[in-house]
Amino acid sequence: MKKNKQNKRHVYWNPYFGGFLLGILILFTFYITGRGLGASGAMKSGVVTIVDTVAPTHAENSAYYSKFINDDKSPMNTWLVFEALGVLIGAFISGGLTGRISWRVQHSPKITSKRRLAFALGGGILFGLGAQIARGCTSGAALSGMAVLSTGGFITMLAIFGSAYAFAYFFRKNWI
């Protein structure tokens, strides 16, 4: 029984099946809302909310935060924040069904978890910065952009994967 459970943890969907369903979902999202999916937008809303709560005058005077602050509603009351909550719920259900839920730091046996966490933090900072400059991340700019043949979406997709392959050599110790 235990072995069975152990095996199931590493069984994922066929990637073409997952990709097909994801494609259908993007299509459905465009059909219903006229826009695509997103992920980094919710984290931006989180930052705007925190800054607006801690230092409201600073947030209102800032050229960037003020774009997302509205007197009528909280910056958390956006489509992308609700969608991100859904992502957490959906992933939790899937992980729960397959027994993948546990507190852990996942890293290659060749590196320490401290190193993994340091690189995760640095990678996150870069991704957060890049996603603001490009106005969207892999979901919002690349994937949803490509679904409607957006030129910017294709450029962002090529830039993300091109640069990740270019930099892969320098980070190889972390993964292989």
Place this chain on the structure above:
Amino acid sequence: MGPLIPNGVIPAEWDSIIAILIGIVFGFVLEASGFSSSRKLAGVFYGYDFAVLKVFFTAALVSLIGMYYMDYLGYVDITQMYVHPTYLWGAIIGGVIMGAGFVAGGFCPGTSLCAVAIGKIDAIVYVVGIMIGVFIFSELYFLFQPIYEGSFMGNITLVDSFGVNPYWFIFLFTIVGIILFAISDKVRTKVKKIFY
């Protein structure tokens, strides 16, 4: 005719509920495809696991083909769809920075949320990192503003930019996808297996 909410077929009050439902499916599909594991995601850059390429490319093709089919059959009006705007240098520079972050941290924002949901501590740190990155951008906005707002080309598509026929483009793009899938399977048999 779609899109349903902008055209008033579904009342706008449903927006947030639909957002949560779509998010649940999005999170479920990503997690079930293995995107909550940074080591699986990073595999695409080292050739030991091509799940990212396969899922991502299949999703792009299915949504693209479906979109143009639905437009052709009259279920949606593709001109009403929100097209991600093109800021040429912003897209390139932002994308390059994101690529470095991807291979350093092993996640992108959507996949990190999935990993947070199943308790990966590295993903929680990654999300904190993203928020710090957004904070740095906002505080130093005056530095980034020229890139952020410069080289704006409008909400253009490849059809506007290069005058390509969308149907031919999608057909060729599909063939490129199939070739990439075949190559990735070849590469994977040659690369040393990694267990994670």
